[in-house]
Amino acid sequence: MNIAIMGAMVEEIEPLLAFFGKYETVEFAKNRYFLTSYKGLDLIIAYSKIGKVNASLTASTMIEKFGAQKLLFSGVAGAISSDLGIGDLIVATKLAQHDLDISAFGHPFGYVPEGSVYVESDENLRDIAYQVASEKGIALKSGIIATGDQFVCNSERKEWIGKTFDADALEMEGASVAVVCDSLNVPFFILRAISDGADHDAGMSFDEFLQSSAKISAEFVISMLDKMQP
Numbered sequence: 694m695n696i697a698i699m700g701a702m703v704e705e706i707e708p709l710l711a712f713f714g715k716y717e718t719v720e721f722a723k724n725r726y727f728l729t730s731y732k733g734l735d736l737i738i739a740y741s742k743i744g745k746v747n748a749s750l751t752a753s754t755m756i757e758k759f760g761a762q763k764l765l766f767s768g769v770a771g772a773i774s775s776d777l778g779i780g781d782l783i784v785a786t787k788l789a790q791h792d793l794d795i796s797a798f799g800h801p802f803g804y805v806p807e808g809s810v811y812v813e814s815d816e817n818l819r820d821i822a823y824q825v826a827s828e829k830g831i832a833l834k835s836g837i838i839a840t841g842d843q844f845v846c847n848s849e850r851k852e853w854i855g856k857t858f859d860a861d862a863l864e865m866e867g868a869s870v871a872v873v874c875d876s877l878n879v880p881f882f883i884l885r886a887i888s889d890g891a892d893h894d895a896g897m898s899f900d901e902f903l904q905s906s907a908k909i910s911a912e913f914v915i916s917m918l919d920k921m922q923p
């Protein structure tokens with residue numbers, strides 16, 4: 694089985710490349726794809742670069758060029774819910790684009806005709822995550838993740854996103870990956886470890902916790918692979 698694992702920033706996939714050790718590198722469309730295998734699974738690993746457009750291109754490439762049959766996203770996020778602290782893991786049940794706005798035509802935020810505000814992630818992959826969490830005694834949270842092309846470092850904007858989308862965490866790639874995978878019928882899973890609180894300290898907190906939180910998320914995804922044997 695071909696499984697894609699993607700992050701947005703190199704820091705989000707570095708722990709994966711370090712763990713797998715040996716891989717082949719293929720360049721395509723101004724990006725690099727790292728191919729390896731693990732316990733009978735063929736893995737395609739990449740970081741997309743930041744934002745929805747880059748993430749859409751990478752997810753599409755992993756599926757259409759490299760034949761990914763499932764896609765797992767690993768990375769960091771800003772917390773909205775006060776239940777989430779630095780390093781906590783959240784799995785997205787569904788995702789929405791918080792910066793998609795044609796409300797001038799009477800549509801809800803995050804909606805465009807022939808689309809939907811939310812895209813739901815794959816239930817089987819979420820079940821695997823809950824099994825891993827229970828076996829390892831990890832408090833895995835789940836909730837709605839909101840995505841937009843903004844690093845949110847403003848409490849007002851964060852509260853608005855939380856209220857408008859009932860979102861627990863926010864980031865800059867997940868919902869675009871969700872739209873691509875849903876459209877191409879590829880089961881997907883989005884996992885994020887909290888790096889900051891999306892408020893006025895977010896930049897400093899992000900710099901301090903990017904690496905440690907990215908590692909927490911990547912290690913969890915590696916444990917999921919053990920339960921996805923062919």
Ligand code: OS5
Pocket residue numbers: 701702742743744769770771843844845846863864865866888889890891892895899
């Ligand atoms: O991928 C972006 C989204 N990620 C999740 C996230 C987030 N998203 C929105 N708001 C928040 N509060 C969030 N917290 C976590 C993380 C990432 C955020 S954008 C970070 C940009 C950091 C940076 N910019 N330049 N460099 C680092 C240095 C650099 C220079 C050249 C090449 C590579 C890096």
